[in-house]
Amino acid sequence: MSVSALSLTRFAGSISGFLQVVSVLGLLLLLLKAVQFYQHRQWLLKAFQQFPSPPFHWFFGHKQFESDKELQVIMKTMENFPSAFPRWFWGSQAYLVVYDPDYMKVILGRSDPKAHGTYRLLVPWIGYGLLLLNGRPWFQHRRMLTPAFHYDILKPYVKTMADSVRLMLDKWEELAAQDSSIEVFQHISLMTLDTVMKCAFSHKGSVQVDGNYKTYIQAIADLNNLFYSRVRNIFHQNDTIYSLSSNGRLADRACQLAHNHTDGVIKLRKDQLQDEGELEKVKKKRRLDFLDILLFARTENGDSLSDKDIRAEVDTFMFEGHDTTASGLSWIFYALATHPEHQQRCREEVQSLLGDGSSITWDHLDQMPYTTMCIKEALRLYPPVTGIVRELSKPVTFPDGRSLPKGISVILSIYALHHNPKVWPDPEVFDPSRFAPDSPRHSHSFLPFSGGARNCIGKQFAMNELKVVVALTLLRFELLPDHTRVPIPIMRLVLKSKNGIYLHLKKIH
Numbered sequence: 001m002s003v004s005a006l007s008l009t010r011f012a013g014s015i016s017g018f019l020q021v022v023s024v025l026g027l028l029l030l031l032l033k034a035v036q037f038y039q040h041r042q043w044l045l046k047a048f049q050q051f052p053s054p055p056f057h058w059f060f061g062h063k064q065f066e067s068d069k070e071l072q073v074i075m076k077t078m079e080n081f082p083s084a085f086p087r088w089f090w091g092s093q094a095y096l097v098v099y100d101p102d103y104m105k106v107i108l109g110r111s112d113p114k115a116h117g118t119y120r121l122l123v124p125w126i127g128y129g130l131l132l133l134n135g136r137p138w139f140q141h142r143r144m145l146t147p148a149f150h151y152d153i154l155k156p157y158v159k160t161m162a163d164s165v166r167l168m169l170d171k172w173e174e175l176a177a178q179d180s181s182i183e184v185f186q187h188i189s190l191m192t193l194d195t196v197m198k199c200a201f202s203h204k205g206s207v208q209v210d211g212n213y214k215t216y217i218q219a220i221a222d223l224n225n226l227f228y229s230r231v232r233n234i235f236h237q238n239d240t241i242y243s244l245s246s247n248g249r250l251a252d253r254a255c256q257l258a259h260n261h262t263d264g265v266i267k268l269r270k271d272q273l274q275d276e277g278e279l280e281k282v283k284k285k286r287r288l289d290f291l292d293i294l295l296f297a298r299t300e301n302g303d304s305l306s307d308k309d310i311r312a313e314v315d316t317f318m319f320e321g322h323d324t325t326a327s328g329l330s331w332i333f334y335a336l337a338t339h340p341e342h343q344q345r346c347r348e349e350v351q352s353l354l355g356d357g358s359s360i361t362w363d364h365l366d367q368m369p370y371t372t373m374c375i376k377e378a379l380r381l382y383p384p385v386t387g388i389v390r391e392l393s394k395p396v397t398f399p400d401g402r403s404l405p406k407g408i409s410v411i412l413s414i415y416a417l418h419h420n421p422k423v424w425p426d427p428e429v430f431d432p433s434r435f436a437p438d439s440p441r442h443s444h445s446f447l448p449f450s451g452g453a454r455n456c457i458g459k460q461f462a463m464n465e466l467k468v469v470v471a472l473t474l475l476r477f478e479l480l481p482d483h484t485r486v487p488i489p490i491m492r493l494v495l496k497s498k499n500g501i502y503l504h505l506k507k508i509h
């Protein structure tokens with residue numbers, strides 16, 4: 001045998017040896033994973049033994065939930081399982097879904113952290129800002145940012161909100177003349193982004209006029225969908241596998257687009273502050289906004305926030321500050337369009353308060369009780385945040401005596417709570433009188449902004465915006481449903497419609 005043939009044989013031998021080692025290691029890894037899968041599954045089965053569940057596949061879990069009918073399936077399941085049921089995402093991952101106000105009260109009264117398994121998937125996008133932080137860092141950030149929502153700060157925002165909505169309504173006047181229905185969610189998203197950019201980031205110019213911002217809105221819409229499907233895919237839990245998948249690459253791209261937007265906002269302000277100088281000088285010159293508060297903030301040690309922390313807060317507030325309100329407003333408009341008698345009553349209330357609507361102020365916002373009742377009833381039927389997740393840091397016992405060990409994740413389904421017939425008789429009926437001042441209610445039956453220490457920090461901001469936008473819109477337009485395109489609610493980071501929200505707009509003369 002020649003020398004080269006011999007070395008070729010040796011080479012082939014070492015390759016096959018290498019492959020054998022890799023196969024054995026691969027098999028061992030697979031075995032290890034299977035054992036972990038089995039053990040975790042047994043632990044979950046034991047933990048949930050007091051909570052019966054609808055039947056599920058040992059590996060794929062509750063496949064029947066995995067479609068865009070998930071909300072509807074949860075409603076159906078709720079009929080047979082009082083208070084709560086375990087929802088198996090796959091054979092070794094399960095959450096307890098709860099929709100009973102007493103259960104909600106117990107969980108929201110504790111200080112369990114956000115469930116890491118779910119919320120960590122948002123980190124590449126919004127980082128560890130207020131929404132995702134836990135423990136002491138969360139407390140510090142919350143204390144630092146609370147002044148940004150003081151009512152002295154919120155008061156002048158009413159005018160800013162009114163200016164943003166008027167711009168959208170002007171555009172709607174042109175579109176309304178075309179006589180076809182319009183998809184309102186996209187217009188409203190641009191308008192709420194415009195508002196948050198002006199209020200929290202003192203943006204000059206208008207997001208609604210500058211077409212560039214559509215890229216950011218589209219990135220957020222993509223991230224909503226990608227997050228939803230990643231949570232439900234066992235193979236996409238691993239970061240490396242996900243980053244190699246097509247969805248992972250799309251998510252990466254969408255995060256980059258979202259970050260380009262927020263980085264630009266931060267850079268602009270940093271440059272501006274360099275010209276303006278010290279905090280005291282800035283304070284004399286203008287009102288501090290959310291971004292100033294972040295940039296001037298000092299931790300307990302006197303350090304300023306890192307660039308990473310600042311970016312996370314800006315990404316968090318940019319998203320939370322516009323997508324939630326866009327969802328809320330779109331569904332409120334749909335609810336009013338399908339209930340013309342309530343819409344007309346709101347309009348009359350607003351007309352007698354605001355006349356032609358040329359001026360709306362903070363003081364007006366408390367003087368529209370019927371409109372507020374309709375807004376709340378729409379938030380009940382269509383809560384923008386459909387559910388939140390906590391991981392038990394210690395065992396819990398619910399008022400009916402059933403308990404769960406530490407480590408279990410609990411989904412507080414706000415959507416199911418709001419549609420629970422035991423809490424809300426005839427839950428699908430739009431009935432604003434449920435929110436009349438004297439109507440009795442469980443303290444935890446209506447939670448669009450969650451509750452307890454980790455409730456929504458932007459609740460007052462959001463309620464103001466909803467009132468301003470609804471009031472000014474009803475003065476200009478009659479909202480009518482498009483019967484050929486009935487929206488289908490789907491669960492995403494915020495409540496969306498599978499086929500958009502189309503409305504006919506009729507100009508009021």
Ligand code: HEM
Nearest residue numbers: 130131320321324325328384385388449450456457458462
């Ligand atoms: C209709 C509009 C809104 C709804 C329905 C809503 C709902 C919620 C809910 C349910 C939570 C709890 C999330 C959880 O526990 O995982 C939350 C938290 C939060 N929201 Fe809102 N939100 C709205 C508007 C806003 C606005 C306008 C802002 C900011 C300007 C905002 C900023 C936040 C932040 C930063 C948190 C995290 C708070 C913390 O953990 O301390 N939200 N929101």
